[in-house]
Amino acid sequence: MTDSSSSEIIKEIWGYTPSYGANLCLLILWCMVGIVQLILALPTLQFFFGISMLLGCGLEIIGYRSRVAAHSDLGSLLNYMLNYLCLMVAPVCLMAAIYSAFGNVIEAYSKDYSVLKPINYRRIFILLDFLSFCIQIGGSITSASDDTSTAEAGGHVLLGGLLLQVITMFIFMALQATFFIRVSKAKHSGHDAYLDPRYESVRNSRYFKFTVVAMFVSTVLIFVRSIYRVFLETNDDSGAAMKKEAFFLGMDGFMCCIAVALITVFYPGISFRKMRKLRKSSSYSEVEKTNTDAQGNIYAPPNNTPEFNGPTRVII
Structure with missing residues (x-):
């Protein structure tokens, strides 16, 4: 196959010439968000979260830089593959950061309200x-094969990776919702005093509350994006609108x-960092079986009350 014919195939796969202005705008936005994420990660010592987000x-x-370059070089296989591969898997890294951060959110309240241990x-x-x-990486690379049957198999593998991502996110959101329903139930039943007393100042801060909401909204946005990607991969070329x-x-x-911008403004x-400081300076016992503060007051949630049956203990 000649370079000329390969170039024509790549142009046909694109189906359009990427907009220079729109993609440049997104490229600039992502650069700005990435720089701010780096600035915030260093002083707050968010190593795993920071690395995943970055x-x-x-x-x-890289993906949007490739789309900008493709505007004037539509036949480049490199530009197409970098656009396709990078934009496909980037949200996986973003979600890894959110998964990691949610464990800390649970600790700020009480792990007794969570189905899973943090x-x-x-x-x-x-x-x-x-x-x-x-x-997704394996499927994306295989789908670029010149052999039709191999490319189709790669497409199926890629779709499987996307479906796994969607299912994982759905289960995560369900567990998130379950956790906050239990916490809300405790508060409305007058048992919010049974939350971990070390982090009361953190929980009551408006910034932390906005951070929790931002994380959940970001998860929903990436979830919607992933569903779109699944829908896109399951439609053939006749779905021109997609x-x-x-x-x-x-x-x-x-x-x-938007998802990453929210997490950047309300950086977990x-x-x-405040929680770490409170943990180091706290006089509260870390021994879970006692569940008492420095004055000997029990703060563990009650097992049975008329208004509130207590949280379901961590099962995994």
Whole structure:
């Protein structure tokens, strides 16, 4: 196959010429968000969260840099593959950061209200996230094969990785909702005093509350983007509307950009840094079986009351 014919095939795959202005705008936005994420990660010591967010931002930057370059070089295979591969897997890195941060959010309230132990949100969901990442990478590379049957198999593998990502996020959101329903139930039943007393100042701060909301909204936005990607991968070339760039930029680019912008404005590491300081200076016992503060007052949630049956204990 000649270079000329390969170039024509790549142009046909694109289906349109990427907009220079719109993609440059997203490229600039992602660069700005990435720089701010780096600035915030260093003083707050958010190593895993910071690295995951920066990796996600970096992949988005490479993806949109490739789209900008493709405006004047539409036949470049490199530009197409970098656009396709980087923008496909970047949200996996972004979600890994959110999974990790939610464990700290649980600790700020009480792990007794969570279905999973905080550490297991990191272990289970990040493991599934990494598996999804590997599957999507493998599927994306295989789908670029010149052999039709191999390319189709790669497309199926890629779709499987996307479906795993969607299912993982759905379960995570369900567990998030369950946790906050239990916390809300405790507060409305007058049992909010049974939350971990060390972090009361953190929980009551408006910034922390906005941070929790921002994390949940960001998860929903990335979830919607992932559903769009699944829908896109399951439609053939006859679904021309799905290939229009404006729809792609709105459902993929701006969805993820808004999600990360929210987490940048309400950066979890700021609240988590306060939690670390409180943990170091706290006189409260870390021994879970006693569940008492420095004055000997029990703060563990009650097992049975008329108004509130207490949280379901961590089961995993």
